[in-house]
Amino acid sequence: MVRGLYTAAAGALVAQSDVDTIANNLANVSTAGFKRTLMQVQSNDTMAIYRVQTDPGTTPGTTVPGKSVSDYVGQLGFGSHVYDTPADFEQGSMQQTGAPLDLAVSGPGFFTIATANGIRYTRDGNFSRNAQGQLVTQSGDLVLSTNGPITIPDGKVSFDSTTNTIAVTDPNNPTGEAVPVATLRLTEFGNLTGLRPEGSNLFVDGGTAAPVNATQSSVTQGYLETSNANVVTSMVGLITAQQWFDANTKMIQTQDTMNSEAITSVGQNS
Amino acid sequence: MMRALYTAASGMVSQQYNLDTIANNLANVNTTGFRMNQARFQDLLYQTLKAPGSPVGSSIVPVGSDVGLGSKVASSEKIFTQGSLQQTSNPLDIAIQGDGFFQITLPDGTTAYTRDGGFKEDATGAVVTADGYFLSPQITIPQNAIQVSVGTDGTVTALTPGATTPTTLGQITLVRFTNAAGLQPMGQNLFQQTGASGTPIISQPGLNGAGTLEGGYIEESNVSIVNEMVNMIVAQNAYQANSKTITTAENMLATAIQTKQ
Numbered sequence: 001m002v003r004g005l006y007t008a009a010a011g012a013l014v015a016q017s018d019v020d021t022i023a024n025n026l027a028n029v030s031t032a033g034f035k036r037t038l039m040q041v042q043s044n045d046t047m048a049i050y051r052v053q054t055d056p057g058t059t060p061g062t063t064v065p066g067k068s069v070s071d072y073v074g075q076l077g078f079g080s081h082v083y084d085t086p087a088d089f090e091q092g093s094m095q096q097t098g099a100p101l102d103l104a105v106s107g108p109g110f111f112t113i114a115t116a117n118g119i120r121y122t123r124d125g126n127f128s129r130n131a132q133g134q135l136v137t138q139s140g141d142l143v144l145s146t147n148g149p150i151t152i153p154d155g156k157v158s159f160d161s162t163t164n165t166i167a168v169t170d171p172n173n174p175t176g177e178a179v180p181v182a183t184l185r186l187t188e189f190g191n192l193t194g195l196r197p198e199g200s201n202l203f204v205d206g207g208t209a210a211p212v213n214a215t216q217s218s219v220t221q222g223y224l225e226t227s228n229a230n231v232v233t234s235m236v237g238l239i240t241a242q243q244w245f246d247a248n249t250k251m252i253q254t255q256d257t258m259n260s261e262a263i264t265s266v267g268q269n270s
Numbered sequence: 271m272m273r274a275l276y277t278a279a280s281g282m283v284s285q286q287y288n289l290d291t292i293a294n295n296l297a298n299v300n301t302t303g304f305r306m307n308q309a310r311f312q313d314l315l316y317q318t319l320k321a322p323g324s325p326v327g328s329s330i331v332p333v334g335s336d337v338g339l340g341s342k343v344a345s346s347e348k349i350f351t352q353g354s355l356q357q358t359s360n361p362l363d364i365a366i367q368g369d370g371f372f373q374i375t376l377p378d379g380t381t382a383y384t385r386d387g388g389f390k391e392d393a394t395g396a397v398v399t400a401d402g403y404f405l406s407p408q409i410t411i412p413q414n415a416i417q418v419s420v421g422t423d424g425t426v427t428a429l430t431p432g433a434t435t436p437t438t439l440g441q442i443t444l445v446r447f448t449n450a451a452g453l454q455p456m457g458q459n460l461f462q463q464t465g466a467s468g469t470p471i472i473s474q475p476g477l478n479g480a481g482t483l484e485g486g487y488i489e490e491s492n493v494s495i496v497n498e499m500v501n502m503i504v505a506q507n508a509y510q511a512n513s514k515t516i517t518t519a520e521n522m523l524a525t526a527i528q529t530k531q
Contacts, residue, residue, distance in 0.1 A: 023515045027277050126310055131452065242522055
């Protein structure tokens, strides 16, 4: 009976993790460039169950007293566990902001960011200039071009989507041609499950993501990619998780009641 | 469960901040020279339940699992788009068309910056803001001036009685910043320079990318009521969704507690 208690508890714990995951998705409904996490569940290892009985003997109808045999019955499962929490890299919708340094990626590419902890990747294109004129994220980390950090000189910033190049118009010559400054470094990945979210809208390559230069992505100026957290599926997920949890706790209650019955009724001195 | 409670609470706090920002924008819809704010969010750290690459038996786990801990406010960005111009009859109302800020000298000697060009004359004829702070470089209008006008390049001229051509009183200069969003708002429509905004680049209106001046006009706030209404709807829905998470987590916690009779 104790075995059944732990099996049901494992299911309830998985339902709890489900609610935690959905909670994070819903808390980030307004975060630009956020990718929702899904939960993958795997069943635990099974155990072989044997029936132990008195030896039936070779002649039908007789038994061999004092001797027992065990028969293989089948496999018994032991609940489930969370196997993986992959991010769903579905494209979010585009929100127009009109700001010249707001960039949005359509396609599978990521902006490449240099942080104090190494190279990171992001879909959040809400960039600005720091005091030295370099293109930085909201956290102050440098955005990388194909030639390292980008320094944008004074002037009106324009963006060429076909070559992903930032160009600046000289303020002393407003009607002149825009001078190209840098080409954005966009990264695509051969194995997206190797890309893990780190917080602060950054993704880190765990080693297996296989980064390559982007070929299928384009960047639009003046737009931001909204979060792809879906309130409707999250609500349905919450209902499902709660039912799942209730079913498993009901199982725990049933196991507990059966245990009490065994202890109080069966073991009663009458 | 407790983790989901705190995660959802962080989401609600973020949406609360979002709504506060929208409320400030809507309260300043009619403020001259007001620049709207936009709240920006980031996700918080992720707690690793199982690290990818950790050994399990004789094999290595190819993927890991982690759970996020909610969202936080990353910044409240000032948006510097041009507001529309409104014609007034006051010649000292100046609107900037394009980039740039007026320089204002505060009583303690420091310089503040503003887009609010609603200037007045004080008792001595000096050009001041509505709070009485001097415009820098300081311009004084003679007591007997009949007509004052401000050119698009910032030249202030006045017509005195008996003169056939207007006399030049001074030149208004504009200031631009590398990162105008890094300026610190001080209230009273004023901004202060910070380490993130870069040093001010002083130039004559119309040159070096600075905007031109229009006398007799004021620049309205750049708040778009339609956008703010939509943002309010989104903020309220997100707030409700997060409160539903809290209710669910709470119910599950109560169910778990009731398991033991």
